[in-house]
Amino acid sequence: GDSVTQMEGPVTLSEEAFLTINCTYTATGYPSLFWYVQYPGEGLQLLLKATKADDKGSNKGFEATYRKETTSFHLEKGSVQVSDSAVYFCALRTSSGSARQLTFGSGTQLTVLP
Amino acid sequence: EAQVTQNPRYLITVTGKKLTVTCSQNMNHEYMSWYRQDPGLGLRQIYYSMNVEVTDKGDVPEGYKVSRKEKRNFPLILESPSPNQTSLYFCASSRLAVVGSYEQYFGPGTRLTVT
Numbered sequence A: 001g002d003s004v005t006q007m008e009g010p011v012t013l014s015e016e017a018f019l020t021i022n023c024t025y026t027a028t029g030y031p032s033l034f035w036y037v038q039y040p041g042e043g044l045q046l047l048l049k050a051t052k053a054d055d056k057g058s059n060k061g062f063e064a065t066y067r068k069e070t071t072s073f074h075l076e077k078g079s080v081q082v083s084d085s086a087v088y089f090c091a092l093r094t095s096s097g098s099a100r101q102l103t104f105g106s107g108t109q110l111t112v113l114p
Numbered sequence B: 001e002a003q004v005t006q007n008p009r010y011l012i013t014v015t016g017k018k019l020t021v022t023c024s025q026n027m028n029h030e031y032m033s034w035y036r037q038d039p040g041l042g043l044r045q046i047y048y049s050m051n052v053e054v055t056d057k058g059d060v061p062e063g064y065k066v067s068r069k070e071k072r073n074f075p076l077i078l079e080s081p082s083p084n085q086t087s088l089y090f091c092a093s094s095r096l097a098v099v100g101s102y103e104q105y106f107g108p109g110t111r112l113t114v115t
Helices: none
Strands: A005-007 A012-013 A019-021 A024-027 A032-038 A045-051 A054-057 A063-065 A076-079 A086-093 A108-113 B004-008 B010-013 B017-025 B031-038 B042-051 B054-057 B076-078 B088-095 B109-114
Touching: A005 A086, A012 A045, A019 A045, A019 A108, A019 B109, A024 A032, A024 A063, A032 A063, A045 A063, B004 B088, B010 B017, B010 B088
Parallel strands: A012 A108, B010 B109
Antiparallel strands: A005 A024, A019 A076, A032 A045, A032 A086, A045 A054, A054 A063, A063 A076, A086 A108, B004 B017, B017 B076, B031 B042, B031 B088, B042 B054, B088 B109
């Protein structure tokens, strides 16, 4: 079945540091890939997405590139801020027509210190 | 404002006492889903619904029921809660499409504790 593997957290960085959160996937067909963010006490929000190989999703300074050859969708940001502290989830949806939709990774807690 | 609402946000209950967590969306979405979030496990889908009167099991349906009598509402029912159902629950909705990507909107979560 489909699965998503994220790097284990928690991740603690200083403000303005470079961020990478690794995400790899296993899926049949050609999945769409997503990063969701969950701020403390809130539900998940879509951060960015990519629907086909070599697509780059970007939002709020975050980027991720859909790499089919390595089945990866790593999240990056060049300079993190304290306000980026949250839990980040990588997710996929296959294009096989299944209505079960999103498969999530286990989440990575990010804490950014001033 | 487009949103998914859940009630209650916090609930402490005892083993065996039936409870219902409500979920409502105002975006006329066909698809609605319930997830539970547990440490180290991410989000796991409990049940989903493709439209009114159409529901199906997700990955962890045991101990839960759902109904979809109206398009906007998708309540989660625990007939006889047990401590292993202590978790953070999220409702989500989206348009239903066979191909293409689309955003899934999440509610704020319901933290349930079963003692």
